[in-house]
Amino acid sequence: MSKYFRVWLLLSFASFQSFFVSRIGAFLFLVGKILRFIFFALFLIFLISKTKVLAGYNLWQVMLFYLTFNFIDSTTQMLFREVYRFRQQVISGNFDLVLVKPVNSLFRSLFGWTDILDFITLIPFIIMIIFVISKIPEITSLGIVFYIVLVVNALLIATSFHIIVLALAILTTEIDHAIMIYRDLTGMGKIPVGIYSEPLRSFITFVVPVGIMMSYPVESLLGKLSTGAVSVAFFISLFIFSLSMILWNYAVKSYTSASS
Amino acid sequence: MKKYFMVFKNSFAEYFAYRLNFFLWRIRVVAVILISFSLWQAIFRTNKVIFGYHESEIITYIIFISVLSGIVLATRTDRVALEINMGTLSNFLILPMRYFLFNLSRDAADKIINTVCSFFEIFLFILIIHPPIILQSNLFLIVLFFTASIVASLLYFEINMLLSFIAFWSKETWAPRFIFFILVNFLAGLYFPLDIIPGGIYKVLELLPFTYLIFFPLKIYLGHIDQTFLIKGFMIGIFWSILLWLFMGYIWRKGLKLYTAEGK
Numbered sequence: 001m002s003k004y005f006r007v008w009l010l011l012s013f014a015s016f017q018s019f020f021v022s023r024i025g026a027f028l029f030l031v032g033k034i035l036r037f038i039f040f041a042l043f044l045i046f047l048i049s050k051t052k053v054l055a056g057y058n059l060w061q062v063m064l065f066y067l068t069f070n071f072i073d074s075t076t077q078m079l080f081r082e083v084y085r086f087r088q089q090v091i092s093g094n095f096d097l098v099l100v101k102p103v104n105s106l107f108r109s110l111f112g113w114t115d116i117l118d119f120i121t122l123i124p125f126i127i128m129i130i131f132v133i134s135k136i137p138e139i140t141s142l143g144i145v146f147y148i149v150l151v152v153n154a155l156l157i158a159t160s161f162h163i164i165v166l167a168l169a170i171l172t173t174e175i176d177h178a179i180m181i182y183r184d185l186t187g188m189g190k191i192p193v194g195i196y197s198e199p200l201r202s203f204i205t206f207v208v209p210v211g212i213m214m215s216y217p218v219e220s221l222l223g224k225l226s227t228g229a230v231s232v233a234f235f236i237s238l239f240i241f242s243l244s245m246i247l248w249n250y251a252v253k254s255y256t257s258a259s260s
Numbered sequence: 261m262k263k264y265f266m267v268f269k270n271s272f273a274e275y276f277a278y279r280l281n282f283f284l285w286r287i288r289v290v291a292v293i294l295i296s297f298s299l300w301q302a303i304f305r306t307n308k309v310i311f312g313y314h315e316s317e318i319i320t321y322i323i324f325i326s327v328l329s330g331i332v333l334a335t336r337t338d339r340v341a342l343e344i345n346m347g348t349l350s351n352f353l354i355l356p357m358r359y360f361l362f363n364l365s366r367d368a369a370d371k372i373i374n375t376v377c378s379f380f381e382i383f384l385f386i387l388i389i390h391p392p393i394i395l396q397s398n399l400f401l402i403v404l405f406f407t408a409s410i411v412a413s414l415l416y417f418e419i420n421m422l423l424s425f426i427a428f429w430s431k432e433t434w435a436p437r438f439i440f441f442i443l444v445n446f447l448a449g450l451y452f453p454l455d456i457i458p459g460g461i462y463k464v465l466e467l468l469p470f471t472y473l474i475f476f477p478l479k480i481y482l483g484h485i486d487q488t489f490l491i492k493g494f495m496i497g498i499f500w501s502i503l504l505w506l507f508m509g510y511i512w513r514k515g516l517k518l519y520t521a522e523g524k
Contacts, residue, residue: 028435032442039446046457047303050310055302177284184291188298195302200294 007103012114015081019116030117037070037121040190055195060135061222062191067132069190069214071125072151073183074118076158082112083162083179087169095170096257106248109166110159136222143221150217150233157213157237158186163244167251189214209236263357264365271336271369286377289326290385296322296451297391311456316392321453321478323382323393328474330375332412333444336366340424341433347521359512360421367417394482401483404490408477411497415469418504425508428515449475469504472497 019026044066048059057065086109089095098108133139165178185208188196193204193211205211212233219225275282300322304315313321340363343349352359386393396402423440427433445451447470454465454475465471476493479485 022432024430025432025435028432028439032435032439035439036442036445039442040451043446043451051303051307053306172280177281177288181284181288181291184288188291188295190295191299196298197301200298 004104004107007107008111008114011112015113016116026117030120033117033121041066044191055192057192057194060132061218064129064132064136064221065192065215065218066190067125067129068151068218069186071122071129072154072158072213073186074121074125075155076162078115078118078122080110080159080162081115081118082109083165085113086166090169090255091258093257095255099252099255105252106163106166110162133221138223139221140223143223146220146225146230147217150212150220150230153233153237154213154217157209157240160237160240160244163248167244167247170251170255186210186213192218206236209233209240212236264361267357267362267365268369271366272373275369275373282373286381289329289374289378290381293322293326296325301391311453313453313456316394317482317484318453319391320394320482323385323391324478324481325450325474326378326382327375328409328412328477329450330378331371331409332416332473332477334367334370334374335416335420336370337363337417337420337424338437339366340421341427341437344424344427344515344519345431345433345522349519350521360508363421364417367413371413396481396483398483401480405477405481408472408480408494408497411494411501412473412477414501415497415504416473418501418508419469421508422504422511425511425515428511428518444470444473447471448473449478453479455479466492467496469497469500472500 041063044054044062045059048054048062052058054062086095089098089109095105095109098105101108133144161182162179165182168178185204188204189210193201193215196204201211205215216225216229216233220230297319300315300318303310304318308314310318340349343352352362355362385391396405419440420437423437424433426436447454447465447468449471454471455462457465472493476497480490480493
């Protein structure tokens, strides 16, 4: 385990260094990410200042949904940026070089590139989440524990989806947009999933569990989630994770090393 | 003209070579519209009119963004930056073609296929969800809507070409484009009609080209217009188109003097 942590630190250090090669580009990307966050936050603030509530949630509660989404999304992107360039490795046959290394190929393909820009945004998100939580009166200590556990659960689901995307990149060379579809679908979790009408709500809760990832942590924090729903969340995340591992193992066996 | 038609035809054919990719791209477009649609639908559950808009008007606005994205935002001009950086621009420079017309032909294929798909998706959307949608019957407004969409397409083409021309000076072309996408998302009216923004900010936005990419044509389609808004809108939109066209030509000539076909 410590070996893999050292490898991750080494890979992260290398990727951090590469950002300093093109400092202006990195700065502009960071500005873009901050602008995107601010624009949507302003939109929500402006909207709820008129409507007072959104799907039964007040402004602070909606902001907590939005901030939790951003925290999970940024953490995922920070850790798994390598997935975005994996298809190219398969097409070029360079994945061979990963397979022959004395490091688990899935680990290398998932964690090969750490995004410093998302890392930079994480600390402000944590501060903002703590600030917004302090503004909501009905929070309990147990709710906070459940919130943290369900955020970790969300990260496990996100990991599973990234593994599925890696597997798809090996199985089919045609998929460019798979990871972006994942991002667009998870983007539906910027706002409480209770907003969406049926059958879309069930689809993004149980089939593509955006709701479990992005909304359940906040709902549990606000005391609006039953123990049964929390159990279902853990069951679904374990199921998707197992499925992703089966798919990955199958994909690696199917890898033909074309173009190498 | 025949050669540009061949460029159009080849670009069109590329989509059929990567069908799954294109299908997944359309899923992405639909997903983004679904977010906005659901958000506004939830708001109208407890409000009859908000920011001066009825539910049917906002829902029509959101759904027709799909069509307008096809007409205006579909483009292949990001390739230009890659061609400059890779040195493959040289291949196009020696062809007996005008490079801008060549790119417009590539874009035309992209726009047609995306627009046709968006009509099909809207049809399915209406069939499945039965949203309260306004189908404009005023022919004059429809003609104006398409005219404003053409101005918007030209504006978007020019801005994108200028962003790609950064490649003459720098390898870093994706970061400015990323910021541009974010600005377009919010300042062009892709999430909400811009006139719901407080007056002072909206007055500034009216002077920027972003407003004329999505918001202005859709506002015409909804019929939410008066003569002043229409004349002012077309004047500012056309002004930006001419200005950016001249600027694009200037930057192109400057850039070509620096171009060394590096990487070739």
